[in-house]
Amino acid sequence: GIACDVVSYDYLPLLDEMDYVPKKHYAEGPEIYSHCQEIAKRYDLYDLAVFQTTVTSTVWDEAEEVWHVKTDRGDHMRAKFVICANGPMCKPKLSRISGIEDFKGHSFHTSRWDYAYTGQNLEKLQDKVVGIIGTGASAVQIVPEVAKTAKHLYVFQRTPSSIDFRDDWPTDPNWARKLKPGWQAERRQRTIDSQKKTPEQIERDKKISREEKIRLQEAANIDHMMRIHRRIEKEVHDPATAEALKPWYMYMCKRPCFHNDYLPAFNRPNVTLVDTHGKGITEINERGPVFDGQTYELDVLIYATGFEVQKTGIYNEIRGVGGRELNEKY
Structure with missing residues (x-):
């Protein structure tokens, strides 16, 4: 979640x-x-x-x-x-999709989650066919949870996200006990200071041409994204689904995400990725979203379409x- x-x-x-x-x-x-x-x-x-x-x-x-x-x-x-x-x-954003008001099933935006419909632990989705439009930061957190309880889940993707490993752990109680007053302000200041360059680094950067900086950035970018691709190939069993989930753009062109359960969710038999090849869903009828001439019949449609910026x-x-x-x- x-x-x-x-x-x-x-x-x-x-x-x-x-x-x-x-x-x-x-x-x-x-x-x-x-x-x-x-x-x-x-x-x-x-x-x-x-x-x-x-x-x-x-x-x-x-x-x-x-x-x-x-x-x-x-x-x-x-x-x-x-x-x-x-x-x-x-302010929640809904995509401009033709027929969005024609859908006869239930629908809501992720930021306006309807627990009365889903249940507090999503237990009411057990007999529901669910659709999620979007594969950004909201969807990355929601898909694994909905996949656990939904009868079937369709995830409609326009642009795949860059999904890295989430290196998370419980707080060490011994570390917490040793904290002194003012610890958070000091920690934040260290984070800010770590971004500052030393005089030596500034002088070194001056000697590198603009073209060389671009080349170095692109090389580092490619290395990073190839690592992301390899992780997807390892985590997702179906080759076609894995290929569709690979980000094809330079790092940071879309907000990067990290999650340990998003990619494995697509290995579940009740989860289907509908890759729209960058087109997005452009039509919804009374039964559900339409892509490439096929209607995906849903009980509930969840919009993970982000916010107006x-x-x-x-x-x-x-x-x-x-x-x-x-x-x-x-």
Whole structure:
């Protein structure tokens, strides 16, 4: 299931302040969720939080010197300061597929998971034929879990992901006991410092031509992707499926993933990869997705199609001094 792909000791916020050490090298969804809840309780944020609410406009009043914030629930709030912390990827994206509204089965986006339909442990999918559109970061985490319980699972792929080994392990309790106050800030700073180049490295780089840098990068890229290909050949038993799962692009052209159960999931008899050869699903009828003239009849269709990406992540109206709209400036 869902987990972070950044080391949890760096990724989870306020670990020092909460006197908490993550259970694993890469924290999983339930632990991240629980940690966020504990932060909210510790700092009394629940009393001030407004959930399931969308801000529709934020307008600066020059006379009052305050922001007027309005929501889709009719709220009108006044604030001296407004912080936009919603991130650039917070709005689910559905692919523009013809007939998407014609499907008569059940459907939902991965970020709006319907546990009432699937069951908390996906046990209600045992008699269901399931389809997942997408093979990116969301699908890589979901496919192995759905494959365990679904009657049959079809995975519709446009572009294969680069799947590396997930080197994960439980937190060493002896290491955790020895941590001193300020350990997370120090750890994060070491990570930042490790990215800095020494004067010697800078001078060395100056002596390498642009063409040579490109050649070296491409050589390293090819070596890395060939290793990924070899791993796929080892993990996936069917040669045709393995070939379809191989990324054909340069590393980082698509967000790289790592998972230990995604590739083996395609060895299960109840899992079928539908490779669309880069075309993607372009049609859905009342029974299910259509590709190459064939309709794949489904009970439920899950969209693992990611999120809309904007530079600011701001979708509502924000007007500042002189009534100028923020998106006009940035």
